[in-house]
Amino acid sequence: MKNALLIFIKNPVKGRVKTRLARTVGDEKALEIYLELSKITRMYAEMLRDVQCYVFYSDHIDFTDDWREPHFIKRVQTGRDLGERMFHAFENVLKHHEKVCIIGSDCPTLNNEILQQAFDALGTHDFVIGPSTDGGYYLLGMSNTATASSENDSVGYLFEEMPWSTARVFAETRERILQHEKTPAVLPELTDIDEEADWLLFQKNAPYRLKPKTEP
Numbered sequence: 001m002k003n004a005l006l007i008f009i010k011n012p013v014k015g016r017v018k019t020r021l022a023r024t025v026g027d028e029k030a031l032e033i034y035l036e037l038s039k040i041t042r043m044y045a046e047m048l049r050d051v052q053c054y055v056f057y058s059d060h061i062d063f064t065d066d067w068r069e070p071h072f073i074k075r076v077q078t079g080r081d082l083g084e085r086m087f088h089a090f091e092n093v094l095k096h097h098e099k100v101c102i103i104g105s106d107c108p109t110l111n112n113e114i115l116q117q118a119f120d121a122l123g124t125h126d127f128v129i130g131p132s133t134d135g136g137y138y139l140l141g142m143s144n145t146a147t148a149s150s151e152n153d154s155v156g157y158l159f160e161e162m163p164w165s166t167a168r169v170f171a172e173t174r175e176r177i178l179q180h181e182k183t184p185a186v187l188p189e190l191t192d193i194d195e196e197a198d199w200l201l202f203q204k205n206a207p208y209r210l211k212p213k214t215e216p
Contacts (some may be wrong), residue, residue, distance in 0.1 A: 007102075102141070
């Protein structure tokens with residue numbers, strides 16, 4: 001397949017996922033929300049056609065979870081920080097696919113239509129970025145033209161010394177792309193679920209909701 005979607009997830013361990021959200025809702029509820037967000041992301045990924053999906057785990061591969069093979073090829077993230085892990089994932093998968101996009105599982109309004117829009121944009125642009133309302137991005141994509149100008153033109157410049165988890169990430173990423181004389185396409189702005197207010201707003205307005213757990 002020409003297209004590949006990389007999904008970065010954390011192994012679902014209570015106290016280690018959605019830690020900002022957990023400050024107000026608690027570790028147990030934060031884990032429940034994280035699993036629900038993962039389910040929504042997985043649902044939209046499974047709707048894609050002619051796209052090979054990869055799931056990259058933070059710590060170890062779980063062969064018994066709901067990310068079913070062969071639709072999802074399973075890998076482990078490698079690198080000292082987020083930038084290195086993303087760079088290594090792109091570097092590896094671009095050897096086998098022409099267009100590659102990376103997402104997390106924190107943006108439940110990122111549906112299959114927007115994902116398809118991202119791949120379509122890579123037909124005419126070197127990069128595609130999905131800005132989030134907090135100044136970061138929920139999606140980054142690139143085609144193999146992004147590294148085609150010279151042998152040494154690595155995309156590492158998008159990940160080195162990036163001010164991760166700040167409101168500067170999207171703007172800085174776009175500026176670096178332009179500085180390297182590449183073309184970025186920009187997707188609609190969406191909201192990641194980081195705080196309790198984000199989650200409550202999504203629940204209120206969501207076009208898709210999972211059924212709540214019923215108490216015994």
